[in-house]
Amino acid sequence: MILNMGPQHPSTHGVLRVMLEIDGETVVRIMPDIGYLHTGIEKTCEAKFYQQVVPLTDRIDYLCPLTNNLCYCLAVEKLLGLDIPPKAQWLRVLLNELTRINSHLVWLGTHALDIGAMTVFLYCFREREDILRLFEAVSGQRMMTSYFRIGGLALEPPLDFLNRVRDFARRFPARVDEYENLLTANPIWMMRTKGVARITAEDAIALGTSGPTLRASGVDFDLRRDLPYSSYEKFRFEVPVAQEGDVFARYLCRVRELRESSKIIDQALAGMPEGAIKAEAPKVVLPDREKMKTQMEALIYHFKIITEGFSVPAGEVYQAVESPRGEMGYYVVSDGTAKPYRVHMRAACLANLQTLPIMCEGRLIADVVAAIGSIDIVLGEIDR
């Protein structure tokens, strides 16, 4: 029998449609069907100035807008050959780790909810709310932050911002203990997740899997540590790896990542450099408001950037960052004008979703729900 699951199904995390060929309760074949959220962002990017693409990158993945902002900015900065001041780099790291926590909390809450643990959802969203308030303080927006700019950051963070982050980072590890108390040794949770939707390291690599889904299969690879960007090489952190490759292993990896992200935030707060938050590049970076109102030259640059954009030397770069879901890559091609010739996003989820047949075939329908939750998909990123 062919069973249709989704696109409007609570456990498909958005608009994923899955076609299941079943024999009783057992899944014989599974076929994901995507594209319900396709908005043509890549095409839209080609019609915008480079700086106008930043808000579009937010819309790709609504759980980690700052990671996408960062990846795009890094790619264009590489094409321009810009040096980013240390303070901007560290704030980028700090905000990216907050984003990772935010994303993992939504994942943990909804994944547990799918499997039937309601309470965790409420606990996770309590902390997520704190993080969204921090984002709002720094960028004015809770979700579509658009806070990074090509060449640095949009604004200085507010004066008490670092203290508020410090306060959050102090409280957070105890909160992770609370989630773990509810789940890690919970017999029902273990029965639903251990040995379910298993994938081996060879299959995971061959299918292009990345992020916690890959590390839970025993592959020790993290772009933050192995191909560092934005000063990640200056931070000390562990990369959680598990060997089993099942839903429980992926859960453990992500929960440990919550703790590691918290550690990175502590280090970023302790060693936050002083200085500028924008690069010295008047043709690319908008001048300060004060200068723009008082200096002729700054006003001219401001006017030119807003009306004509800035031209980027012809060339191409591929920049990848470790998003909460895996390798988020931006391939930017420039033809020397002020608009990108091509922007392509390598979505981690698109590759991760391809593991679904290997994980689910021969298992029960109920395990499909656990498997979809465990690879942490965001359909906005898959469909773009």
Add this chain to the structure above:
Amino acid sequence: MSLKPAITDLAQLKEHPAVACLLAGIPQAIEAVKFEHDEMSLHIERSAIREACALLRDYAACPFNFLSDVTCVDWYPSEPRFEVIYHLLAIGKKERVRLKVRLGDNAPSLDSVTPIWPAANFFEREVYDLFGIRFLGHPYLRRIQMPDNWEGHPLRKDYPVEGYR
């Protein structure tokens, strides 16, 4: 970080693991090579792409075992019009390489790399859907993002941003 000029001389770049691998295996398939922004790009002859990928994946000194991405760029109206682009990653050795295949406007097609990396399945379907490039030997070459009855390939440069109205 100042911009360094691109290196396009094959002799200077033969130390790079991907170049070394292909020079040892199929030197005639390398059409051009470019090292810019610390990234290595290799133009591969159309008919040799699957063999090149297989060689790189199984290269003992530095196995490019991970296919990050497959995408395409449309250089309309110049010819050859399309460039299909593969981003490969060697997970153990932390090396990346970009392979490119140039294709003409007339019924563009090339060999699928799904037999080498199953990961290419969705990526190639997306390129087929949005650019109209056929991948020979792909197990399920159907539209993936656009509806099945869609006409045209939206990421081609001669397709208007607003769509056909």
